[in-house]
Amino acid sequence: MRTNPFLTPSADSAPAGIRSAPISRREAIRLGLLGAAGLFLAGKWDSQAFADDAPQVKIPVQAKARAVIQVFLWGGMSHTDTWDPKPDAGYDYTGQFKATIQTNVTGILLGELFPELAKQADKYSLIRSMTHHNNGHETAAYMMQTGHMPGERLAYPSLGAVFALLKGYNAGYKGLIPPYVVLTQPQGRFSESGFLGSKYKPFATGGDPNAARFEVEGVIARGITDERQIARRDFLHTMNTMGHAMPENSQLAISKEAEEQAYNLILGKGKEVFDLSKEQPELRDRYGRHTFGQDCLVARRLVESGVPYVTINYPGGWDTHSNHFATMRRQCPQLDQGLATLLRDLSDRGLLDSTIVWCCGEFGRSPKVDWQPPWNGGRNHYGNVFSVLVAGGGFKGGHIVGSSTEKGEEVKERPVYPIDLLGSIYELAGIDPDARLPHPMGFEAHVLSPAEKGAKSAGRLREIM
Amino acid sequence: MKTLCISALLFVAISGSVHAADSEQTLFEGSTCILPETPLDRIVSRKLSKLGVKPVMCSDSVFLRRAFLDVIGTLPTAKESREFLLDQNRNKRNALIDRLLDRDEFAYYWAMKWSDLLRVKAEFPVNLWPNAAQAYHHWIMVSIRENKPYDQFVREMLTANGSNFRVGPVNFYRAMQNKTPEGIAATVALTFMGTRVESWPQKDYLPGMSVFFSQITYKPTREWKEEIVYWDPDKKLAPTNSAMPSQTALFPDGKKLKRVPPDQDPRVIFSDWLITPKNPWFTTCLVNRAWFWFMGRGIIHEPDDIRPDNPPVNPALLEYLKKEFIASRYDMKHLYRLILSSRTYQSSPIIPQSDAPAEVEANFGFYPLRRLDAEVLIDAINKVTGTSDLYTSAIPEPFTFIPENTPAIALPDGSITSPFLELFGRPARATGLLDERLNRFIPTQKMHLLNSSHIQQKLEKNPNLKAILKSKTNPKEIREELYLAILSRFPTPEESGKVEAYAKSGVMNKREAWVDLVWALINSDEFLYRH
Numbered sequence: 001m002r003t004n005p006f007l008t009p010s011a012d013s014a015p016a017g018i019r020s021a022p023i024s025r026r027e028a029i030r031l032g033l034l035g036a037a038g039l040f041l042a043g044k045w046d047s048q049a050f051a052d053d054a055p056q057v058k059i060p061v062q063a064k065a066r067a068v069i070q071v072f073l074w075g076g077m078s079h080t081d082t083w084d085p086k087p088d089a090g091y092d093y094t095g096q097f098k099a100t101i102q103t104n105v106t107g108i109l110l111g112e113l114f115p116e117l118a119k120q121a122d123k124y125s126l127i128r129s130m131t132h133h134n135n136g137h138e139t140a141a142y143m144m145q146t147g148h149m150p151g152e153r154l155a156y157p158s159l160g161a162v163f164a165l166l167k168g169y170n171a172g173y174k175g176l177i178p179p180y181v182v183l184t185q186p187q188g189r190f191s192e193s194g195f196l197g198s199k200y201k202p203f204a205t206g207g208d209p210n211a212a213r214f215e216v217e218g219v220i221a222r223g224i225t226d227e228r229q230i231a232r233r234d235f236l237h238t239m240n241t242m243g244h245a246m247p248e249n250s251q252l253a254i255s256k257e258a259e260e261q262a263y264n265l266i267l268g269k270g271k272e273v274f275d276l277s278k279e280q281p282e283l284r285d286r287y288g289r290h291t292f293g294q295d296c297l298v299a300r301r302l303v304e305s306g307v308p309y310v311t312i313n314y315p316g317g318w319d320t321h322s323n324h325f326a327t328m329r330r331q332c333p334q335l336d337q338g339l340a341t342l343l344r345d346l347s348d349r350g351l352l353d354s355t356i357v358w359c360c361g362e363f364g365r366s367p368k369v370d371w372q373p374p375w376n377g378g379r380n381h382y383g384n385v386f387s388v389l390v391a392g393g394g395f396k397g398g399h400i401v402g403s404s405t406e407k408g409e410e411v412k413e414r415p416v417y418p419i420d421l422l423g424s425i426y427e428l429a430g431i432d433p434d435a436r437l438p439h440p441m442g443f444e445a446h447v448l449s450p451a452e453k454g455a456k457s458a459g460r461l462r463e464i465m
Numbered sequence: 466m467k468t469l470c471i472s473a474l475l476f477v478a479i480s481g482s483v484h485a486a487d488s489e490q491t492l493f494e495g496s497t498c499i500l501p502e503t504p505l506d507r508i509v510s511r512k513l514s515k516l517g518v519k520p521v522m523c524s525d526s527v528f529l530r531r532a533f534l535d536v537i538g539t540l541p542t543a544k545e546s547r548e549f550l551l552d553q554n555r556n557k558r559n560a561l562i563d564r565l566l567d568r569d570e571f572a573y574y575w576a577m578k579w580s581d582l583l584r585v586k587a588e589f590p591v592n593l594w595p596n597a598a599q600a601y602h603h604w605i606m607v608s609i610r611e612n613k614p615y616d617q618f619v620r621e622m623l624t625a626n627g628s629n630f631r632v633g634p635v636n637f638y639r640a641m642q643n644k645t646p647e648g649i650a651a652t653v654a655l656t657f658m659g660t661r662v663e664s665w666p667q668k669d670y671l672p673g674m675s676v677f678f679s680q681i682t683y684k685p686t687r688e689w690k691e692e693i694v695y696w697d698p699d700k701k702l703a704p705t706n707s708a709m710p711s712q713t714a715l716f717p718d719g720k721k722l723k724r725v726p727p728d729q730d731p732r733v734i735f736s737d738w739l740i741t742p743k744n745p746w747f748t749t750c751l752v753n754r755a756w757f758w759f760m761g762r763g764i765i766h767e768p769d770d771i772r773p774d775n776p777p778v779n780p781a782l783l784e785y786l787k788k789e790f791i792a793s794r795y796d797m798k799h800l801y802r803l804i805l806s807s808r809t810y811q812s813s814p815i816i817p818q819s820d821a822p823a824e825v826e827a828n829f830g831f832y833p834l835r836r837l838d839a840e841v842l843i844d845a846i847n848k849v850t851g852t853s854d855l856y857t858s859a860i861p862e863p864f865t866f867i868p869e870n871t872p873a874i875a876l877p878d879g880s881i882t883s884p885f886l887e888l889f890g891r892p893a894r895a896t897g898l899l900d901e902r903l904n905r906f907i908p909t910q911k912m913h914l915l916n917s918s919h920i921q922q923k924l925e926k927n928p929n930l931k932a933i934l935k936s937k938t939n940p941k942e943i944r945e946e947l948y949l950a951i952l953s954r955f956p957t958p959e960e961s962g963k964v965e966a967y968a969k970s971g972v973m974n975k976r977e978a979w980v981d982l983v984w985a986l987i988n989s990d991e992f993l994y995r996h
Binding site: 136137138139142150151152153154155178185186190191194195197198199201203204206215217218219221222223224227228229231232233235236238239240241242243245246248249251252254255258259261262263265266440441443 | 651833859887910957960967970972984988989
């Protein structure tokens with residue numbers, strides 16, 4: 001079995017953002033990509049295999065964004081009820097939400113449920129012409145999170161997994177927390193790590209940060225004292241009879257190393273990043289005492305501690321085929337509060353300039369309300385046009401990109417395709433979108449592939465970069 | 466312990482008693498069974514003796530656990546372990562192989578493996594839809610249970626017509642991202658020939674082969690997501706992107722079919738070419754895959770990368786298996802039994818001393834350690850702790866609700882899953898490549914096993930442990946019962962002493978000490994690895 005060389009955290013590699021040349025094989029070794037695993041695995045790698053897998057990554061001298069927080073509104077949030085209001089479209093379109101709200105940027109209006117975001121409009125820009133014309137959850141989620149078209153032979157990794165590869169342990173990240181974290185549940189609509197393999201899957205925290213204690217799965221166990229934790233670890237080590245009988249086995253060395261890293265987090269100080277009692281109660285209140293609000297606070301703490309990519313999968317989702325208006329009345333204020341506080345808090349701490357925040361679902365929702373049973377006032381999947389919020393990390397605030405037609409049904413000006421949005425994020429983070437990704441079979445694969453069948457592009461978001 | 470094993474290793478290596486039972490048994494090596502050297506073993510030994518290695522047999526307890534995990538993907542119970550270990554019958558290993566091949570779990574476990582290759586998944590990137598995925602899986606599972614001959618199994622898929630909900634095998638043609646004739650041809654080549662079209666040097670071979678699949682038609686019905694897959698003779702017969710005359714097709718061996726007869730399903734013509742003993746790929750691909758499944762490594766490696774410049778490590782071995790498989794009329798269980806009853810399969814998991822370890826590994830000089838598959842691992846943990854997991858799908862269809870206590874190996878659809886399965890590298894079933902399944906430990910997996918509430922709750926709840934503690938008071942009996950259930954063997958005196966010492970350490974109460982023993986054993990390498 002060919003071994004993926006990108007497996008071990010390196011102790012001595014350079015921090016992200018300061019390398020400018022493609023990483024050659026020799027350089028990769030110097031950077032320590034072979035690392036500890038190399039000591040017992042090097043024999044299995046022939047140099048050809050390594051050369052095939054080595055990514056040709058050009059990291060510009062100055063990447064503006066060091067980290068990304070993705071708020072994924074899975075299920076698909078209505079664009080017309082929120083960030084692209086169409087108050088004059090008529091009741092069959094607006095339903096209950098006819099009112100709009102003026103933001104702190106002249107000319108930008110939001111739906112009535114976003115008073116807090118309205119006060120922060122200078123910090124973010126809204127794309128109102130996002131489009132991919134796909135109405136299936138899985139396919140649309142794949143397109144929005146990988147930038148690739150379905151139907152290829154390959155299954156590509158999500159943006160977060162690419163960050164874990166290129167901004168994680170191979171690029172100088174030294175944290176104990178894995179470089180790609182999901183709060184709190186994995187989205188599970190497609191394999192986020194694609195062909196990169198499970199090493200690059202997101203670490204899903206589980207638990208609830210709004211609970212009295214945020215029990216991060218595998219890190220913070222309920223009812224086990226540290227004393228017992230240490231005692232049973234020592235017990236495990238003395239009881240590992242087979243391990244002792246095969247001290248030279250390379251498989252068991254992998255097991256041992258993974259265990260050591262796990263215990264560094266379980267018994268070390270690294271887990272304090274999840275301890276929200278270290279925050280001021282007033283700030284926690286501002287984020288909102290609900291799961292999403294506290295997710296946002298954890299995301300900020302993670303980014304502060306150096307984690308390069310954090311995804312918040314919106315708790316409960318936005319797939320409002322029925323009971324749409326009541327769900328929006330309940331969820332939008334929480335989204336408004338959490339996201340607005342996150343932007344302000346990042347900005348207050350000087351982190352917004354180096355942290356991209358992007359927020360959208362896999363698609364929007366049909367602008368025309370479906371009053372028929374069984375929906376009784378619902379909105380369905382809609383990929384023709386929808387909205388995305390982007391902020392920080394080199395994205396300018398206070399702008400609107402593109403527009404939708406009168407009733408929010410089609411793109412009117414300046415379409416933005418997934419490849420345009422993701423290409424912009426990669427560029428700001430110093431990841432070359434044309435870079436080759438390592439494929440375990442040596443197939444040719446790139447971070448983004450504009451030439452893919454069916455892929456469309458209208459250019460990166462230069463107007464706000 | 467270590468010295469014990471090493472001395473046993475030396476003992477067996479020096480004594481070299483091949484035909485008789487190896488009477489001296491240690492924890493991991495030696496055998497009480499008579500196991501004659503088979504022709505297969507002689508072929509393997511010939512290469513190994515050149516490397517100066519004489520393989521050592523594994524112990525009965527290692528064999529027991531290995532056979533259960535490899536044949537049925539399921540742990541033996543404490544009772545099954547005790548009975549086997551105490552059985553004095555010198556033919557007990559072969560008898561166990563026969564029993565396992567007849568069990569229900571055999572069909573589930575092997576349907577799981579085939580479902581990876583055949584990409585049985587309701588949603589993304591393969592979009593079968595739940596009832597179609599289940600029809601497909603059911604057909605695969607029943608074919609395995611009935612031990613359908615392999616040639617028939619493949620032919621039924623390649624020539625299938627009908628509804629995706631009713632005719633399971635038509636889903637072969639739906640379970641791929643790229644459903645153009647070329648995409649289908651590439652999938653057929655990977656699945657049944659073990660070759661990757663990307664590595665074919667002749668650029669016209671793929672378009673030429675795609676002609677055979679250019680008349681497949683997919684037609685929706687009035688039922689939601691139902692689709693009829695069938696041969697449409699009126700559809701234009703044409704290779705894509707090729708300068709060849711439109712009715713000429715090309716077999717992957719370069720043979721040309723000048724004119725595809727208009728009254729014949731070209732898929733049948735292709736199947737007739739593929740499914741014969743003479744075909745250079747068909748039998749090779751399957752026997753090599755079977756060998757890989759049991760031995761962790763193909764004779765041609767990777768098993769789905771067969772090409773002239775990737776030769777078999779032991780051509781005689783491959784030829785022998787092919788000959789046997791063809792002579793048995795493609796009897797899968799015959800092939801499995803042939804491998805399982807060999808001394809080669811039953812060799813020690815301890816790597817023998819040698820100057821060329823990589824060569825010894827490539828020539829099957831020992832049984833390589835492999836982490837349990839995600840599904841097998843969670844089933845093992847659930848079985849040991851008497852608990853179950855919940856499996857769900859993102860698609861809320863009646864077909865995706867799974868009864869409690871369904872083992873993960875029996876899940877009929879790759880979209881029905883759990884966070885544990887995703888974390889532990891269950892394949893995405895996107896491509897059918899064997900490398901999609903990842904069994905290499907990463908730190909977050911260890912965190913989950915060592916310290917998650919998911920596992921901790923199972924350990925605390927553990928009705929099996931409660932029952933043992935209720936019915937037995939003698940610590941020795943409790944220890945034995947736990948070791949037999951978790952590691953499929955009796956504890957050594959040394960281990961027993963350590964368990965007693967831990968209980969006396971005073972950090973935890975009596976019950977907690979037993980909970981911690983279960984925790985330690987399921988976190989031990991012996992539990993986590995096939996060995």
